[in-house]
Amino acid sequence: MAVAVPSEPPAFEPFPYRGDALFAEGSRLSDLAERFGTPLYVYSRTALETAWRGFDDALAGMAHQVCFAVKANGNLAVLDALARLGSGFDIVSGGELERVIAAGGDPGSVIFSGVGKSREEMRAGLAAGIRSFNVESVSELERLAEVARDLGRVAPVALRVNPDVDPKTHPHIATGLRSSKFGIPIEEARAVYAKGAGMRSLRMTGVGCHIGSQITSLDPFRDALRRVAALVDELAGNGIGIREVDVGGGLGIRYRDETPPSPAEYGAVVREVLGGRPVTVFVEPGRAVCGNAGVLLARVEYLKDNGGARFAIVDAAMNDFIRPALYDGWSRILPCERRGGGGRALYTVAGPVCESGDFLGRDRELDVREGDLVAILSAGAYGFVMSSNYNSRPRAAEVMVDGERVHLVRRRERADELHALESRLPAPPR
Numbered sequence: 001m002a003v004a005v006p007s008e009p010p011a012f013e014p015f016p017y018r019g020d021a022l023f024a025e026g027s028r029l030s031d032l033a034e035r036f037g038t039p040l041y042v043y044s045r046t047a048l049e050t051a052w053r054g055f056d057d058a059l060a061g062m063a064h065q066v067c068f069a070v071k072a073n074g075n076l077a078v079l080d081a082l083a084r085l086g087s088g089f090d091i092v093s094g095g096e097l098e099r100v101i102a103a104g105g106d107p108g109s110v111i112f113s114g115v116g117k118s119r120e121e122m123r124a125g126l127a128a129g130i131r132s133f134n135v136e137s138v139s140e141l142e143r144l145a146e147v148a149r150d151l152g153r154v155a156p157v158a159l160r161v162n163p164d165v166d167p168k169t170h171p172h173i174a175t176g177l178r179s180s181k182f183g184i185p186i187e188e189a190r191a192v193y194a195k196g197a198g199m200r201s202l203r204m205t206g207v208g209c210h211i212g213s214q215i216t217s218l219d220p221f222r223d224a225l226r227r228v229a230a231l232v233d234e235l236a237g238n239g240i241g242i243r244e245v246d247v248g249g250g251l252g253i254r255y256r257d258e259t260p261p262s263p264a265e266y267g268a269v270v271r272e273v274l275g276g277r278p279v280t281v282f283v284e285p286g287r288a289v290c291g292n293a294g295v296l297l298a299r300v301e302y303l304k305d306n307g308g309a310r311f312a313i314v315d316a317a318m319n320d321f322i323r324p325a326l327y328d329g330w331s332r333i334l335p336c337e338r339r340g341g342g343g344r345a346l347y348t349v350a351g352p353v354c355e356s357g358d359f360l361g362r363d364r365e366l367d368v369r370e371g372d373l374v375a376i377l378s379a380g381a382y383g384f385v386m387s388s389n390y391n392s393r394p395r396a397a398e399v400m401v402d403g404e405r406v407h408l409v410r411r412r413e414r415a416d417e418l419h420a421l422e423s424r425l426p427a428p429p430r
């Protein structure tokens with residue numbers, strides 16, 4: 001069947017070279033580094049908004065809600081910008097719920113995912129009036145029913161099913177295979193719906209699935225959705241009317257030379273498979289909204305040659321950006337001010353952390369000198385949110401550019417703040 005693909009939004013390049021200087025929208029990145037220091041995350045508001053709208057437009061004409069996956073980037077300004085567009089949010093903890101509320105997001109458009117919700121988190125979600133709990137096991141269903149009953153509430157529930165589809169991505173970010181901890185095996189779902197339907201403190205409203213992240217082909221999405229659609233039809237036949245289908249997130253982005261489908265192409269598959277059913281569609285993109293809307297700036301501290309291997313040691317490290325170490329993540333690394341090219345060499349770009357796994361890129365051809373600035377591209381998703389204080393390194397600052405304007409949206413941590421919650425031992429007894 002031919003699928004109508006809505007027209008693509010015009011391409012927007014948030015981090016272009018102008019002459020030899022790299023910019024973020026209207027701001028020169030080297031100016032931002034001077035002003036705010038490094039390491040520094042820089043986000044483009046226009047890029048964020050354009051990507052979010054891509055999903056919203058892709059589902060236009062179907063009842064739908066784009067729920068940004070907070071885990072990809074939880075900065076309040078990012079959430080605020082998206083909430084102002086009408087975004088809902090996909091959360092996986094009580095902390096993320098607090099962030100959404102602090103950013104002005106509507107709890108009524110929040111979906112609570114995750115395999116390990118505590119009673120406390122369930123109570124917080126119920127008190128806030130979230131849209132749905134995506135339940136991932138029978139034990140969780142029973143716990144939620146008990147918590148809701150004790151509060152005198154009825155909890156809206158979608159079952160997250162595991163469709164056993166291989167998303168063909170890095171094993172650490174594949175979630176829809178039977179071997180992963182996520183979801184309820186799809187063939188067991190019917191019995192779990194029947195159980196939930198018999199619990200008075202639950203309202204079984206939806207079905208959800210999320211098969212993985214950085215997925216660069218439509219086939220796994222189509223396969224998973226077909227299985228979910230068949231379940232919806234089967235449940236309808238058994239008198240359980242599913243009104244909401246959460247298709248998850250996972251659409252990939254271009255880091256290097258990947259050619260992921262566009263949100264419009266992805267939306268066309270959602271229409272093709274689910275169209276005609278009286279359901280509201282939720283989609284939970286994270287990476288595809290914010291991944292290419294952010295860069296990480298770092299300054300070259302030292303160049304060194306260990307007899308065969310050349311290193312550019314920069315002031316950002318695996319504690320700031322762990323994707324390369326954790327999932328072999330590859331991000332383009334560009335000089336913020338281009339030189340003539342005469343000093344070009346192959347470098348491993350590494351940080352100061354005391355681990356051999358601390359690198360941001362290997363075998364990168366760069367013309368850089370000590371003191372130069374480099375930008376690690378495609379760092380807007382799973383970047384700052386996964387950063388840590390390992391080696392007692394204060395976490396980076398974050399700024400958001402918006403045309404000509406620049407907002408500091410998280411100030412740099414200070415070293416003394418890192419041990420502010422700790423205590424020395426009591427004085428020894430005399």
Ligand SMILES: Cc1ncc(COP(=O)(O)O)c(C=O)c1O
Nearest residue numbers: 069113213249250284285286287
């Ligand atoms: C339940 C759920 N929804 C959405 C996402 C967002 O995925 P992505 O950033 O790949 O779009 C994730 C991430 O793994 C997830 O676990």
